[in-house]
Amino acid sequence: MKTWFIGSAVALTLIVGVWAQDGPGTGSETVARPRKKPAADNTGTAATPDGDLPKIPSKLSPKAAKDEKGEADASFKAETNVVNLDVQVLDNHGNPIPNIPKDDFRILEDNVPQTLTQYSVGEAPMTVAMVIEFSNRFQAFYTSGWAETLTASYGFIQSLKLEDYVAIIAYDLRSTILSDFTNDRNKTMEAMQRLRIPGFSESNMFDALSDTADRMSKIEGRKAILLIASGIDTFSKLTYDKARKSLQESGVPVYSIEMLQVERIMAEGSMGAIQNLDFLQGDNELKTFAKETGGQAFFPRFVGDLPNVFQAISQALRNQY
Numbered sequence: 001m002k003t004w005f006i007g008s009a010v011a012l013t014l015i016v017g018v019w020a021q022d023g024p025g026t027g028s029e030t031v032a033r034p035r036k037k038p039a040a041d042n043t044g045t046a047a048t049p050d051g052d053l054p055k056i057p058s059k060l061s062p063k064a065a066k067d068e069k070g071e072a073d074a075s076f077k078a079e080t081n082v083v084n085l086d087v088q089v090l091d092n093h094g095n096p097i098p099n100i101p102k103d104d105f106r107i108l109e110d111n112v113p114q115t116l117t118q119y120s121v122g123e124a125p126m127t128v129a130m131v132i133e134f135s136n137r138f139q140a141f142y143t144s145g146w147a148e149t150l151t152a153s154y155g156f157i158q159s160l161k162l163e164d165y166v167a168i169i170a171y172d173l174r175s176t177i178l179s180d181f182t183n184d185r186n187k188t189m190e191a192m193q194r195l196r197i198p199g200f201s202e203s204n205m206f207d208a209l210s211d212t213a214d215r216m217s218k219i220e221g222r223k224a225i226l227l228i229a230s231g232i233d234t235f236s237k238l239t240y241d242k243a244r245k246s247l248q249e250s251g252v253p254v255y256s257i258e259m260l261q262v263e264r265i266m267a268e269g270s271m272g273a274i275q276n277l278d279f280l281q282g283d284n285e286l287k288t289f290a291k292e293t294g295g296q297a298f299f300p301r302f303v304g305d306l307p308n309v310f311q312a313i314s315q316a317l318r319n320q321y
Contacts, residue, residue: 085107087105087321088316088319088321089321090294090316098121098319099121100321102116102119105119105321119321120321121319121321123318123319124221124222124317124318125161125163125164125165125221125222125318126160126161126164126165126166126222126223126224126314126317126318127164127165127166127181127216127219127221127222127223127224128160128164128165128166128167128223128224128225128226128317129166129167129169129181129212129215129216129223129224129225129226130153130156130157130166130167130168130169130226130228131169131171131175131208131209131212131225131226131227131228131229132149132153132168132169132170132171132195132228132229133149133170133171133172133203133205133227133228133229133230133259134149134170134171134172134195134198135171135172135173135198135199135200135201135202135203136172136198136199136200136201137172137201137202137203137230137234138203138230138232138259138260139198140198141196141197141198144260144262144263145230145259145260145263146198148259148260148303149195149228149259150192150195151303151306152228152257152259152306153192153195153228154192155306155307155310156226156228156310156313157185157188157189157192159307159310159311159314160185162183163183164183165181165182165183166181166182166183166188167179167180167181167182168188168191168192169208169212170194170195171203171204171205171207171208172198172199172200172201172202172203172204173199173200173202173204173235174204174207175204175207175208175211175212178191178192178194178195179191181219201234202234202235203229203230203232203233203234203235204233204234204235204236204237205227205229205231205232205233205236206233206236206237206238206239206240206242206243207236207237207238207243209225209227209243209246209247209254209289210238210242210243210246210247212225212252213225213246213247213250213252213254214246214250216250216252217249217250217251217252222317222318223252223253224252224253224254224255224295224313224317225252225253225254225255225295226255226256226257226313227254227255227256227257227286227289228256228257228259229256229257229258229259229286230258230259230260230279230282231256231258231279231281231282231283231285231286232278232279232281232282233282233285240285243289244288244289244292247289247292247293248292248293250293251293252293253290253293253294253295254289254290254293254295255290255295255296255297255298255313255316256286256289256290256295256296256297256298257298257300257306257309258282258283258286258297258298258299258300260279261299261300261301262301262302264276264279265301283297283299295316296312296313296316298312
């Protein structure tokens with residue numbers, strides 16, 4: 001009896017095992033089972049099923065931002081030990097001094113000497129506003145003053161490089177921006193073509209200079225005003241002293257080219273004392289504007305002197321250490 005009962009139990013176990021292997025459906029398919037939750041380690045961080053390290057929670061996630069109460073923004077800090085300084089060295093006459101060795105430079109910060117790690121000499125691009133006197137007083141159509149003014153203006157534009165920016169501003173009774181700062185020479189030439197027939201006979205130099213310098217005060221880099229004029233102001237709202245103060249505060253150097261030198265020499269005998277005094281006063285004003293702003297004043301007598309003037313202005317503005 002005992003033997004039969006054991007045999008029956010073995011047979012029953014085999015039948016149940018075979019039935020469980022067949023299961024529902026076809027024998028080649030598997031039944032999905034719920035994935036077990038990963039067990040937490042000692043730190044309370046759940047480990048992944050494959051044994052990989054747990055993911056690092058992002059501080060920029062909405063949940064983290066809510067928990068941090070607005071402190072989830074990422075912040076970065078950086079320190080630099082190198083500061084670039086552009087330096088121009090001029091002599092007592094305003095001419096640039098080239099080929100200065102590295103050891104002759106000394107840099108102080110709060111009276112503490114700093115180490116000069118890099119040294120180079122290069123040519124910087126220019127940003128120039130050409131302020132051109134174009135009135136019926138001295139630039140009447142087809143007069144010598146008209147020809148000299150246009151010759152000097154076109155000549156300076158041709159001396160510019162491709163990376164230089166230039167604006168054209170003409171003034172008589174008021175100043176007019178013919179073209180804004182651009183390195184597109186086609187736009188510059190289109191603006192110059194508008195200088196054909198002058199309008200009013202007034203020449204308000206102080207107002208034009210002050211307004212231009214104020215506009216350029218926030219421009220970075222090598223910048224300057226090139227004034228092509230007779231030096232005489234007739235009807236400006238600003239006085240000479242206020243114009244000086246405005247130019248000093250703007251920090252924009254003024255380079256001036258005074259026209260009508262030959263005409264003045266030829267008219268010395270016939271020109272009245274008052275008119276001669278006006279021209280002398282104009283010369284002094286141009287020199288003062290240039291000296292107080294770090295620029296230069298030029299008084300060419302002949303058209304052949306203009307290339308040297310353009311070269312001097314270019315060297316003064318481009319050469320830097």
